[in-house]
Amino acid sequence: MNRRLLFTELIRRHEQNIRKTIRVRIKNGMDADDVFQDLSMHILEKIEHEDAESLAKWDSKSWIATVTINFCYSVLRKTTSKKSRRMTDLPDDDALERKAFQKGAGLHHEDPSRSVMHFNMEEILSLLNERDQTIVILKLFENRSVEEIDAITGLTNSSQYYKRAIEKLRTKIGVDRFKDQYDDFFPKD
Template sequence: MTKQSRTARRYNPADLDDDALVLKAKSELIHTTTAYEELMRRYQRTLFNVCVRYLGNERDADDVCQEVMLKVLHGLKQFEGKAKFKTWLYSITYNECITQYRKDKRKRRLMDALSLDPQEEGEEQEASTSEGSEGLSRLLAHVNPIDREILVLRFVAELEFQEIADIMHMGLSATKMRYKRALEKLRNQIDSPFI
């Protein structure tokens, strides 16, 4: 191998944009994970924050993040690039969060049916979050799951409305309308003396 071809193979992943990293990752994934790791590094913190806001606890959020990263690793070769990588990533995240949420809901129903106290586990999880985070989570608990996800994708993941609409399989105007209503509901809750 010549010196020039070795230099052409080396690159600094931090210097590449997402599209270039996706192309690199697709071509090198069998042999190396450098580009894939850079993509995950870029989105890891936001991905985790989205999951925590949606699921309400860090343990489940961490599990979902690991699952999302595995799905991206195995699915990157099939990623067609019709949407931005970021949109595709958050679409996977949204679906995994819904799956986890449903599992938790079934678990709570089972605990209720067995006359166990589901509050104990919830109190442990709440104790691990910070005060500000707890207040936001408490407010978001009063918003239905779809609207909560729109707010989380908008504020935590910082996605555009069209990207959110694509992820959630909704029309753009419906997404904007739900976003506006959810914000109004949150504002009303903040202004309410009972919260």
């Protein structure tokens, strides 16, 4: 199977939707075209290395949307992280201001009472089946109502699927173990 030809056909068929999804999310002066090119390379690499049995999932619009959304978040995360790093590289002439910035920007690595854990959204969502992934993305990232999700997915009880999907994710990630790392009296300001 020539996977490159497969990719070309696939990316062309979904290009309009992918571009639309990117445009909605990438707004901070970044070039959506560049993101589209990078995403194309990312999808090509994934398709070339995908198991033959799993390849069929790339035909699904919701899967492509999932990958696109995750990629956008990853791009945004990288950009934000670069900006944060640039800020911390400021000359040390105003230590007080810098300290204030660190608190405000949420860089808690110097605070032992707090811990930060980074998740790869694509990996986490892959723990769910395709239907649940679509529901979670529509609900969490696109802020769609239950009625809209029902209409898009053709389900009549998407809220229940959503609830179960979130419960499943909580269990898989082991959210409860983080409770031990935070005390309930941590000031909210």
